[in-house]
Each structure stands twice: as C-alpha cells, then as structure tokens.
Amino acid sequence: MSAWTTSWRSVLPHLTVPLPEDRSPETSGGHGIGVNLPMELVRQSVQPREYWQIPEEVLDAYRKFRPTPLWRATGFEEAVGARVPVYVKYEGGNISGSHKLNTALAQAYYYKRAGVRELVTGTGAGQWGTALAAACALFGLRCTVFMVGSSLERKPYRGVLMRMLGAEVLASPTGTTRVSRETRGQGNSLSLAIGEAVEYAAGREGAAFCIGSGETYSILHQSVIGIESIAQLAELDAEVDAVVGCVGAGSNFGGIALPFHAEAAAGGTRPPRLVAAESSSTPKLTRGVYAYDQTDATGTGPLEAMYTIGSSYPIPDSHSAGLRYHGAAKLVSAMRHAGQVDAVAVDQVEALEAGRRFTVREAVLPAPESGHALAAAARLATGGAERGVLVCVSGHGYLDLGAYRQLLDGELSDQAPAPEALLAAVAGLPRVEGART
Amino acid sequence: MSAWTTSWRSVLPHLTVPLPEDRSPETSGGHGIGVNLPMELVRQSVQPREYWQIPEEVLDAYRKFRPTPLWRATGFEEAVGARVPVYVKYEGGNISGSHKLNTALAQAYYYKRAGVRELVTGTGAGQWGTALAAACALFGLRCTVFMVGSSLERKPYRGVLMRMLGAEVLASPTGTTRVSRETRGQGNSLSLAIGEAVEYAAGREGAAFCIGSGETYSILHQSVIGIESIAQLAELDAEVDAVVGCVGAGSNFGGIALPFHAEAAAGGTRPPRLVAAESSSTPKLTRGVYAYDQTDATGTGPLEAMYTIGSSYPIPDSHSAGLRYHGAAKLVSAMRHAGQVDAVAVDQVEALEAGRRFTVREAVLPAPESGHALAAAARLATGGAERGVLVCVSGHGYLDLGAYRQLLDGELSDQAPAPEALLAAVAGLPRVEGART
Structure with missing residues (x-):
C-alpha cells in the first residue's frame, strides 16, 4: 500500500x-450562461501550490479501488517486439470502467459541499457520464446526463449502466434545448451535448453543470494515477524514459504524465518524455x-487557449468516442506549446489491434481509447525509448x-480530417500570442 | 498479501x-465417447488429501488477479436493511469476468502437460468459454467453444471476447454433430452444447474436451476463493455464520463455501451455514x-449421483444463463444429502434487483448469477444469520x-418449472440409495 497517496x-x-487567461466570448448574444464553480475547484485551477490534500470523504471512496495496479507487461512486450520494458497502469477496474471516477468523486464532493443537489453533464463515450452517475449515487446527488445520441445508440449499455446508478440519461441532440434547436443537431456532437447540459443546468434550481476532462482541477484530481505510478515503479526498481496516455481533452494523459514532470522539476532531474496519444480523427495536438x-x-462560455481543430469541426464517428x-486542455496545450509535452496521432485500426494483442497476452481488455496509448507505447518501445515505457490503460473495453x-x-x-476541412474549421480563431499560425 | 495461498x-x-461412484450409461448405443482426464485431475477428484500444491505456472497466472478483494458491504447492508454485517468476496475482476478462470488456468496447465494441443468445451452464459479461451491463450493451446446459440444471440459480445482471445466459437446446436442432428436442437440447450463439444473433441487429434464446473477437481481449484476469504475475514477480525454462493453446477458455491467446512472440521468447530443460491427456474437443490x-x-457419459431436475428438462431462457x-455437482449434492449444505431458490427479478442495489451502493456491477447469491445474502442478513454473512459475487455484469x-x-x-413437468423429467432416473424419492 506504499503507493497510496492522500494528496493530489x-x-x-x-x-x-x-x-493564458480565458477570454470572454464575442458571440454570447446576451444570453450568457454562467457556470458556478465551487471555490476549491477555482483555487485548484489557478494557485501554484504543489500538493493539495484530498478530502477524507473522497479518500474513503478512493479506497474502494485505489491504488490501482501497475505491472510489467511482458506478454505485450513480446507481442509487439519491444526492446525495452513496458509498464502498464490500469484504471479500468472501478464501476465506471475508467479513470474518470477519480475526478467525478472529487467534483461531486465539492459541489455537494457548495449546496448543489443535482449535477448535469454532457458525455461522449459515456465513461464520464457513468463516473459522474456513480459519484452522485455515492454522495446522494441527482444526476442528469446528456449523451451524444449516436454514441448512445452504438453503446446502449452505457446508458443502462448510468440509469442503474440512478442517473437520468438523455440522447443529445434532444431538440428541447435552445442550443440543440438552433444548431439543428449539426456540427460537433460532444460540444453540443455539453452545451445542452450547460443550458439545462442553468435553468434548474439547485443544479450545476460539471465537466469531466480538460479543466485544470480535473487534471489535478487525476494526478493520483501518476503519483501512484512513480511509487510503484520505484518499488519495482524500474525506470522509464517515456510516459504515455491517451488524450480526449487531456485528463488521463495529464493524470499519468504530469506528476512525472513535477517530480523531475522539484528534484532538478530530467523528466521522461511525456507522450500524448490522440486519435488521428481528432488530431488537435499534431495537426491543430x-x-x-x-x-x-x-x-457562451469563455474562450480558452488550446490546441484545437476547431469547435465547429464535424468530427466523424469513431469507436474511440472518448x-x-x-481541443486539448489548456494546461496540456500550454505545456505542449512550451515543448514539455509530446504528441502522436494513432488511427483506430492500429489502436484496436494494439488493444487486441494486449488482451490476448495481458488478460486485460482495454477500451479503444486506451488502445491508442498502447499503440503509441508499442511504437516507443520498439524505437525511441531507451530505458522503459509507462502507459496508462485508462479504461476497460x-x-x-x-x-x-x-x-x-x-x-x-x-x-482523418482532410487538410482543407481543418483549415476551414480553425480559420477564424484568434491565435494565442507566440503561436505559429 | 497474507490472503495469498499456494495450495488448494x-x-x-x-x-x-x-x-457415490459414477455408473455406466445404459443408453450409450455402442458409440461411447471417452473423456481422457489428466492423471492429476483424476487424483484430485478421488484422493482424500487435504492440501494440493498449486503448480508454479498456475500461481504465476493467479498473481495477475489474486488475491481478489473482500470487503464489508455497508452500503448494501443499508439498502437491504441488514441486521448483521455482509462481507463480499469479488471474483469478477479478471479478463474472463468470473471465478471460472481459477479452474480454467489449472485445467489448461494439466492438459498441456499431458500433451493436449486443443481444448474443446461447451458453455452456456459464456463465462466458462471466456475463461477457457483466456487460459488457452496464456498456455498456447487452441480453443474451440460450443456456446448455447440463444445465449450467444442474447450476449453476442461474449462471443467476440472469446474470439479476441483466439478461440473459435460455434453456436450450438450446430447441426454438424451427431448429437445435434439426433436431438434436432430439442431439449436441454447447455447439456447439448456440452454434448457437441464432447463429440467434436473425440474426433480430433490432440484435442480434449474439458468442463468448467461441477467436477470435483474444478471445485478444488475454486477453493482459492474460500481460503482467501477465511484469511481476509480474520484480518478484519470478522466472523460469519452463513456463507452464500450461487449454484449453476456448484463450482462457485463450492469454491467459497467448502473451505469453511474443511476449516471447521479440521479444527473441531461448528462450520457456518453453507447456503447454495440457485435459480428458481432450475431448482435442482430445492425441488429436484x-x-x-x-x-x-x-x-454416453457416466451417470453421476446428483440433485437434478432431469437432464431432459427443457430449461427456459433466463438472464442468469450460468x-x-x-444438476448440481456430485460433491455438492452429496453434502446436501448429508445435511452439510443448505439451499434456497431465487427468481431473476429478486436477483437482478439485489444486483441493482448492490451496484448503486457498492459501486460494483454484479452478474445476474451473482444477483441470486446477493438476494439470498440479503434474506439471511435480515433474518437467519446472527453474526454475519459472507457472499461471493462470482462475476461482473x-x-x-x-x-x-x-x-x-x-x-x-x-x-419456475410446473410440478408435473419436473416429475416427468426425473421419472425414469435411478435414485441414489438412501435418497427420498
């Protein structure tokens, strides 16, 4: 239990x-919708404090599934012809089936303490929705989830699981919110589901919108993954020079990778290469x-500085819905811009094949999202990494x-997006100062 | 890690x-199909030796997922109004999703050592097939699974998972084996799938049929569940006077419960009540x-002494396919006959409702089969048990x-079967000496 941590x-x-500070939207049209964050989440987003005490109630919940396992994946190494050891950190063993529960529990706790009685959110693959439903069940909050309709159709059982956990699940676009009527369901499906949740929460007494990934505080909550990994690698007397996580917005990648940056910076040593594995169908970090x-x-929300392929870009369906x-989280984006974070894009055939090999040889079934990280880890382990690779399997499949x-x-x-489609989607976006255009 | 055991x-x-010894079938019709058991499995089925060393290769595989967790389910206790503590032992955390992997690994090891290159089996819900596929993948054996067709249709993803693990999956009845043609797909679907597997294996060089549940050796392999539980309860300073497992043939129930009997018998103390929770649609222990x-x-196989509702009884579809x-395993049946084992029948609505409550409050999603055990545990914890209840959640859902x-x-x-249908299905069966008729 030496990997157990009581701090983020x-x-x-x-x-x-x-x-970079957020900007006000120029297009809010007068019906601005505010999101009221509990103060502790605000502080966690801005204060440069190294350690944050995890509340006792959240620790109690973490004890049900943390520390999560880390092992050397010798079977996978053999299957992909690795030349250095590959270590796996597995976050799929909890009820929600992914790392998302780490922040869902923290957020449910802080919102409840702030007097909120219902949490509302949008979800793509459903992992975040399931995690929030589980956290709300534990803390006695109502939960309403807007799930991307095409994803809900493809994965109906995610919806069933959320309902079992007591959540109300709505297929987005619902046609009942202003934003879903105005966009007529066109465009970016996940940002629309999130938009519906924001609008819905604003109109309900005692309700708050909350979000699973991308926010600086959610990446902080995910740091338990990396903190445990550092301790577990030390126990194994193992060393890695590359750390890989998959990236939707960045909380899984941030969770496993950024504590390695902090550890190295605090100790004055050189950090391992931190590699964000994204989907080649949403290549914000490699082509945005x-x-x-x-x-x-x-x-209506604030504009954030991010690597983006454009919030209006119509992302094609994919199995790696997560x-x-x-866009990438502003924290991950800033570190990418500063050269502290690396990125690769992986397509879903390579990702799922990596997931299949991992299943056969490691007897753990990874989510397609995690397959992207595994494929990137396999590439690094066969060329690039010299001492070892740590990869996070963010969820089960x-x-x-x-x-x-x-x-x-x-x-x-x-x-993968056509170059001209990408250019069109980002054409009008104000560039961050110092960014290449 | 004090719950870790190196012996069954x-x-x-x-x-x-x-x-009671097995009897030769009177109806084999001359085309008897033999099942060649590795000698160690034969010995484990008959020798009254208390401890059996687990082979090192099997221990290596167990290390990937054992010891499995045991915890006090305070949320579930509250949800069902328990008056005594309820402890849960959870076997669903491995790739196969159930306890079946405990014996699949052992069997794959012994068959491989005996020179077998392919294992063939029949499976109902698919948990056993998945476990065997996983074990064969690990030990480098081919694997062929005959899965009850209606179950495969209802749960296609079980088939996908077996295929991912490298197994060939056939929907039973296939129409290509003698037994499936002769029965024209009528009658008992699981015993037909098993029959197809037996016949198929007999016709293939280097192949062997193997079975997941009910055999005395498979119950022995499952004893890791109960052995760990005894150690884990001791660590918690907890005492139970009832131990509950669900019963298909009996390996899960036997695995969690029978080590408590052995422990008490060896120590000269009174064992807890050992309660087998069966489905009310296959009530062999309560109505057979x-x-x-x-x-x-x-x-063509031997006739075994068992509590049975008749191998010809056409069991209705149910979600608790496992x-x-x-029939019940001959070991469990003999102990039931001797009054050492108790039984209750639970219907699927009560079982799934218990599973739902468990999910909400314990953040673990149980298989419907395990729901039967949870419902029985809830009954005991609200009346009947005086110190505490231990229940095995055999798999995830x-x-x-x-x-x-x-x-x-x-x-x-x-x-539930109509009384006259049950009577008809068991009418011609020779009763075990001393059994009530």
Whole structure:
C-alpha cells in the first residue's frame, strides 16, 4: 500500500510560462450562461501550490479501488517486439470502467459541499457520464446526463449502466434545448451535448453543470494515477524514459504524465518524455492550431487557449468516442506549446489491434481509447525509448466489444480530417500570442 | 498479501459418507465417447488429501488477479436493511469476468502437460468459454467453444471476447454433430452444447474436451476463493455464520463455501451455514431429486449421483444463463444429502434487483448469477444469520446490461418449472440409495 497517496500533485508551480487567461466570448448574444464553480475547484485551477490534500470523504471512496495496479507487461512486450520494458497502469477496474471516477468523486464532493443537489453533464463515450452517475449515487446527488445520441445508440449499455446508478440519461441532440434547436443537431456532437447540459443546468434550481476532462482541477484530481505510478515503479526498481496516455481533452494523459514532470522539476532531474496519444480523427495536438476556442457549442462560455481543430469541426464517428473532442486542455496545450509535452496521432485500426494483442497476452481488455496509448507505447518501445515505457490503460473495453468485432471481421476503417476541412474549421480563431499560425 | 495461498484445499477428507461412484450409461448405443482426464485431475477428484500444491505456472497466472478483494458491504447492508454485517468476496475482476478462470488456468496447465494441443468445451452464459479461451491463450493451446446459440444471440459480445482471445466459437446446436442432428436442437440447450463439444473433441487429434464446473477437481481449484476469504475475514477480525454462493453446477458455491467446512472440521468447530443460491427456474437443490443422471446430452457419459431436475428438462431462457444447468455437482449434492449444505431458490427479478442495489451502493456491477447469491445474502442478513454473512459475487455484469435494462423497464418475469413437468423429467432416473424419492 506504499503507493497510496492522500494528496493530489499540481504541475502549476513548474510551468515555464503562466497559463493564458480565458477570454470572454464575442458571440454570447446576451444570453450568457454562467457556470458556478465551487471555490476549491477555482483555487485548484489557478494557485501554484504543489500538493493539495484530498478530502477524507473522497479518500474513503478512493479506497474502494485505489491504488490501482501497475505491472510489467511482458506478454505485450513480446507481442509487439519491444526492446525495452513496458509498464502498464490500469484504471479500468472501478464501476465506471475508467479513470474518470477519480475526478467525478472529487467534483461531486465539492459541489455537494457548495449546496448543489443535482449535477448535469454532457458525455461522449459515456465513461464520464457513468463516473459522474456513480459519484452522485455515492454522495446522494441527482444526476442528469446528456449523451451524444449516436454514441448512445452504438453503446446502449452505457446508458443502462448510468440509469442503474440512478442517473437520468438523455440522447443529445434532444431538440428541447435552445442550443440543440438552433444548431439543428449539426456540427460537433460532444460540444453540443455539453452545451445542452450547460443550458439545462442553468435553468434548474439547485443544479450545476460539471465537466469531466480538460479543466485544470480535473487534471489535478487525476494526478493520483501518476503519483501512484512513480511509487510503484520505484518499488519495482524500474525506470522509464517515456510516459504515455491517451488524450480526449487531456485528463488521463495529464493524470499519468504530469506528476512525472513535477517530480523531475522539484528534484532538478530530467523528466521522461511525456507522450500524448490522440486519435488521428481528432488530431488537435499534431495537426491543430494553438488558438482561443470554445469548449462547447453554446457559444457562451469563455474562450480558452488550446490546441484545437476547431469547435465547429464535424468530427466523424469513431469507436474511440472518448477521444472525439476538438481541443486539448489548456494546461496540456500550454505545456505542449512550451515543448514539455509530446504528441502522436494513432488511427483506430492500429489502436484496436494494439488493444487486441494486449488482451490476448495481458488478460486485460482495454477500451479503444486506451488502445491508442498502447499503440503509441508499442511504437516507443520498439524505437525511441531507451530505458522503459509507462502507459496508462485508462479504461476497460467490455462495453466496446462491438468495435473489436469490427476489427476481427475486417470492417474497420479510419477518417482523418482532410487538410482543407481543418483549415476551414480553425480559420477564424484568434491565435494565442507566440503561436505559429 | 497474507490472503495469498499456494495450495488448494479439498473437502474430501471431511465427508461423512464417500461420494457415490459414477455408473455406466445404459443408453450409450455402442458409440461411447471417452473423456481422457489428466492423471492429476483424476487424483484430485478421488484422493482424500487435504492440501494440493498449486503448480508454479498456475500461481504465476493467479498473481495477475489474486488475491481478489473482500470487503464489508455497508452500503448494501443499508439498502437491504441488514441486521448483521455482509462481507463480499469479488471474483469478477479478471479478463474472463468470473471465478471460472481459477479452474480454467489449472485445467489448461494439466492438459498441456499431458500433451493436449486443443481444448474443446461447451458453455452456456459464456463465462466458462471466456475463461477457457483466456487460459488457452496464456498456455498456447487452441480453443474451440460450443456456446448455447440463444445465449450467444442474447450476449453476442461474449462471443467476440472469446474470439479476441483466439478461440473459435460455434453456436450450438450446430447441426454438424451427431448429437445435434439426433436431438434436432430439442431439449436441454447447455447439456447439448456440452454434448457437441464432447463429440467434436473425440474426433480430433490432440484435442480434449474439458468442463468448467461441477467436477470435483474444478471445485478444488475454486477453493482459492474460500481460503482467501477465511484469511481476509480474520484480518478484519470478522466472523460469519452463513456463507452464500450461487449454484449453476456448484463450482462457485463450492469454491467459497467448502473451505469453511474443511476449516471447521479440521479444527473441531461448528462450520457456518453453507447456503447454495440457485435459480428458481432450475431448482435442482430445492425441488429436484437425488438420482443418477447424465451430465450432458450425448447419453454416453457416466451417470453421476446428483440433485437434478432431469437432464431432459427443457430449461427456459433466463438472464442468469450460468445457472441454467439441470444438476448440481456430485460433491455438492452429496453434502446436501448429508445435511452439510443448505439451499434456497431465487427468481431473476429478486436477483437482478439485489444486483441493482448492490451496484448503486457498492459501486460494483454484479452478474445476474451473482444477483441470486446477493438476494439470498440479503434474506439471511435480515433474518437467519446472527453474526454475519459472507457472499461471493462470482462475476461482473458488464455483458449482462440487457438484463438490467429489462429490470429497469419492468420487462422481467420468471418461469419456475410446473410440478408435473419436473416429475416427468426425473421419472425414469435411478435414485441414489438412501435418497427420498
């Protein structure tokens, strides 16, 4: 149990430049919708304090599934021809099936303490919605989830699981919110679901909108993954020079990777290479621009500095629904811009094949999202890394077996954005100062 | 790690009467199909030795997921109004999603050592097939699974998972085996799938049929569950006077419960009440007869002494497919006959509702089969048990969310056998000496 931690660890004290401030939207049209964050979450987003005490109630919940396992994946190494050891940190063992529960529990706790009685959110693949439903069940809060309709249709059982946990699940676009009527369901499906949740929460007494990924505080809560990993690698007397996580907005990657940056910065040593594995169908970190963009489709939230392919870019369907987000977290984006974070894009065929090999040899079934990280880890372990690779398997794939069936039956293909479509989607976005255009 | 064990523990030294010997079938019709068991499995089935060393290769595999967690389920206690503590032992955390992997690994190891290159089996819900596929992948054996077709249709993802693990999956009845043609797919679907597997294996060089549950050696391999539980309860300074497991053939129940019998017998103390929770649609232990019956539909295997509702009884479809077996293991049956084992029947609505409450309050999603055990545990904890209840959650329910959806939408019902149908199915079976008729 030496990997057990009672603190989260922030990377904010170790940034070389401060995070760019958010901008007000120019297009709010007068019906601005505010999101009231509990003060502690605000503080966690801005204060450059290294350690944050995890509240006792959250620790009690963490004890049900943390520390999570870390092991050397010798079978996977053999399957991919690795030349250095590959270590795996597995976050899929809890009820929500992914790392998202780490921040859902923290957020439910802080919102409840702030007097909120209902949490409302948008979800793509459903991992975040499931995590929030589980956290709300534990803390006695109501929960309403707007889930991307195409994703809910493809993975109906995610919806069932959320309902079992007591949440109300709505297929987005619902047609009942202003934002869903105005966009007529066109455009970016996840940012629309989030937009619907924001609008819905604003109209309900005692309700608050909350979000699973991308926020600086949610990345802080995920730091338990990296903190535990550092201790577990030390126990194994193992050393890695590359740390890999998959990136939707960035909380899984941030969770496993950024504590390594903080640890190295605090100790004056060289950090391992921190590699964000994104989907080639949403290549914000490898093909996007560093600009101010919206986080959702309401057009009313603040504009954040992020690597983005444009919040209006119509992302194609994909099995790695958890990666179908147009932008990277502002913290991850800033560190990418400062050269502290690396990125690679992986397509879903390579990702699912890596997931299949991992399943056969490691007896753990990864989510398609995690397959992206595994594929990136395999690339590094066969060339690039010199001492070892740590990779986070962010979730399990028991609700994604339809994707693996398509892989087995040769029915999978990929849809990377055409260059002109990307250019069009980011054309009007104000670039962050110092960014290449 | 003090719950870690390197031995299995057998209850055979502590039976009050020896197990009735198997009988030759009278209806084999000359095309008898033999099943060649590795010698060690034969020995484990008959020798009254208390401890059996677990082979090092099997221990290596166990280390990936054992010891499994045991905790006090205070949330579930509250939800059901328990008057005594309820402790849960959870076996769903491995790739196969159930306890079946404990014996699949052992069997794959022994068959491989005996020179077998392919294992063939029949599976109902698919948990056993998945476990065997995982074990074969690990030990480098081919794997062929005959899965009950209606179950495969209802749970296609079980089939996908087996295929991912490298197994060939065939929907039974296939129409390509003699037994499936002769029965024209009528009758007991699981014993037909097993019969197809037996016949198929007999016709292939280097192949062997193997079975997941009910055999005395498979119950021995499952004893890791109970052995760990005894140590974990001691660590918690907890005492229980009832131990509950669900019963298909009996390996999960036997695994958690029988080590408590052995421990008490060896120490000269009074064992806790050992309660087998069966499905009310296959009520062999509560409404069956103690008789010699077939274990599969080939009509060529030995007749075993078991509590049975008749191998010819047409079991209705149910979500708890893992409990859809006509008989109880001969070891469990003998102990039931001797009054060492207790039994209750639970219908699927009560079982799934117990599973739902458990999910909400304990943040673990149980398989419907395990829901039967949880419902029985809830009954005991609200009346009957005086110090505490231990219950095994045999598997996870991520591939059974269709069943929970029916529960949430009020579409579930039950089909207990009509008394006259039961009487007809067991009419011709030779009763075990001393059994009530």
